Amino acid sequence: MRTLLIIGFVWPEPNSSAAGGRMMQLISLFQQQGFSIVFSSPAQDSDFMIDLAQYSVLKRSINLNCSSFDVFIKELNPTIVLFDRFMMEEQFGWRVAENCPAAMRILDTEDLHCLRLARQNAFKEKREFQISDLLVEEVAKREVASILRCDLSLMISEFEMELLQNIFKIDSRLLYYLPLLLHTxxxxxxxxxxxxxxxxxxxxxxxxxxxxxxxxxxxxxxxxxxxxxxxxxxxxxxxxxxxxxxxxxxxxxxxxxxxxxxxxxxxxxxxxxxxxxxxxxxxxxxxxxxxxxxxxxxxxxxxxxxxxxxxxxxxxxxxxxxxxxxxxxxxxxxxxxxxxxxxxxxxxxxxxxxxxYLKPLFEGDFKERIGELLLNLEQHRLNNFMGELLQHHTLRSTKYMSKWIEEKNR
The missing domain is CATH 3.40.50.2000 (Glycogen Phosphorylase B;)
Structure with a gap:
């Protein structure tokens, strides 16, 4: 059976935020495609987190800056790894690429963090937000690098997809529009x-x-x-x-x-x-x-x-x-x-x-896109040279920083 490993920023709380509901929708979409799901997170348990077992999802706690994750992912050998927000790709993406290079890497952006922060900074400075603000927003460099390193990034906003393509010149083949979904x-x-x-x-x-x-x-x-x-x-x-x-x-x-x-x-x-x-x-x-x-x-x-x-x-x-x-x-x-x-x-x-927002409008096409990528992953990555370049360099810098922290914590 094919396995999807989700690396969550937090444990899903669909009753607390739209992000929690979004995650449960993604779980449902992949289960419909026949994937078994393992949800992992370095976050602490919360009083309002959903009981994943009720949704036939295996729950696994993982640690930041710890080689125990390497052992875990090698044994699991997932078909796809889904990162919940770019911060999780930064932390664990190099370990996934190193230990399971054949696994497809998907980023669920939730929203474009650099856009939200650039607008927030403009508001604090009492000035109008300009699109050019994104080019000097520090988080943009991290977030766009994460998008480039992944095989596919899920976007809930068409406006944000246009920004990525027009301002940061991201190849449209790396982006997929999938909004919040509703059953009839x-x-x-x-x-x-x-x-x-x-x-x-x-x-x-x-x-x-x-x-x-x-x-x-x-x-x-x-x-x-x-x-x-x-x-x-x-x-x-x-x-x-x-x-x-x-x-x-x-x-x-x-x-x-x-x-x-x-x-x-x-x-x-x-x-x-x-x-x-x-x-x-x-x-x-x-x-x-x-x-x-x-x-x-x-x-x-x-x-x-x-x-x-x-x-x-x-x-x-x-x-x-x-x-x-x-x-x-x-x-x-x-x-x-x-x-x-x-x-x-x-x-x-x-x-x-x-x-x-109706789920039937998107689920068929999403299944086709995932299937197509799994069949042509090697060529897809060859077409994404900037992503491979970033994977080569950032994998090393992030890797050795993480290993330094791990040694320091011993």
């Missing part, structure tokens, strides 16, 4: 969904370990919510998210209707019971799981151009996309109060999901 039965049946009248309150939801989410909540607190509350005094905003810090919790203000609720026991139910999702993201990358989840729940949203980036193509958004905070607040109130507009926004969300 995951798209809300509007007739069974809570009605406009049965829903109440605004909602923000997002993992607070993710800096763009905390920044969005600060933006709501300091700028948008006072504007909205002035025009709509009875408005309530419920803020949910995993791993809220003390900085997040202290933003709670009952008098202002700004309520920090922490982790949701059932995120989908919380979204379904809300009338409008607010997501004023000022920097970030990838596509936003919270906004796709809102569509699933039949809940319209108001977000920014960063929030909606690469999510809807030329289809109408399920609500409004606004970057001006005054207009953002106004549109949020209109969407909350106008049932006809709200129902149309809900339908727009269904259309986006049906045309952009």
């Amino acid at each position: 039965d995951q798209i809300s049946d509007l007739e069974k969904s809570p009605s406009f009248e049965d829903r109440k309150d605004f909602l923000f939801i997002g993992n607070f370990l993710h800096v763009p989410n905390f920044n969005a909540v600060q933006y709501l607190k300091e700028t948008i919510w006072p504007l909205l509350k002035k025009q709509f005094p009875e408005a309530i905003l419920n803020i949910y998210g995993a791993y809220p810090s003390q900085k997040v919790l202290q933003l709670n203000n009952v008098k202002e209707g700004f309520l920090i609720k922490g982790r949701a026991d059932d995120a989908m139910q919380v979204v379904k019971n809300s009338r409008v999702v607010l997501a004023p993201l000022r920097f970030g990358a990838g596509i936003k799981g919270k906004l796709l989840e809102a569509m699933q729940c039949g809940t319209p949203s108001v977000t920014t151009s960063i929030g909606a980036e690469s999510m809807h193509a030329n289809l109408s958004w399920n609500g409004f996309i606004e970057d001006n905070p005054v207009v953002f607040a106004e549109k949020a109130i209109v969407l909350y109060q106008d049932e006809k507009l709200w129902l149309q926004a809900q339908k727009n969300g269904i259309k986006i999901m049906e045309h952009r």
Whole structure:
């Protein structure tokens, strides 16, 4: 039986973040192709990690900078190794290449980290983000090198694929578009969904370990919510998210209707019971799981151009996309109060999901791409000379740094 080894940055927590849900989708796709799955990670176990055994996935803890991994991977001899984010490829990619050179190496980027960080730095410096910022972003050098060293990188954003090809001149054959995926039965049946009248309150939801989410909540607190509350005094905003810090919790203000609720026991139910999702993201990358989840729940949203980036193509958004905070607040109130507009926004969300995220749209082509690469891996690598060059040099520098750390730790 063919084996897929996943090297995870963390253990999957699908109820805490879109990244955890994405990983479980990848596991399902490879299991459908007949792969047995081993999920490994150097991360500590968490209280909210999924029980992988329930999904017929073998769990294995691994150590950073330790030759025990070499023994482990040689014995496993996987057909494919999937790195969860470029940091895992940096740590373990050279060991995979050295011990299992015939194994296909796939990188799941999650989002383009260098894009998110370059935008974040521009925001901190109070200036407009420029595409040229990517060329001086230190993480870009590491991330692009990782993409080049791998046989295939999975991308969830078409915008980011274009950046890699146009700015960094990455060969399109090294990239594969695979967004967050939905089963047909995951798209809300509007007739069974809570009605406009049965829903109440605004909602923000997002993992607070993710800096763009905390920044969005600060933006709501300091700028948008006072504007909205002035025009709509009875408005309530419920803020949910995993791993809220003390900085997040202290933003709670009952008098202002700004309520920090922490982790949701059932995120989908919380979204379904809300009338409008607010997501004023000022920097970030990838596509936003919270906004796709809102569509699933039949809940319209108001977000920014960063929030909606690469999510809807030329289809109408399920609500409004606004970057001006005054207009953002106004549109949020209109969407909350106008049932006809709200129902149309809900339908727009269904259309986006049906045309952009249904699993049947992607699973067949993905299987073909993996099969084709496995059959032609040697030629594929010959065509990727820059990747082979980086593999040659970085394998050595990373290898000896890791061995030095291993010796130092003894």
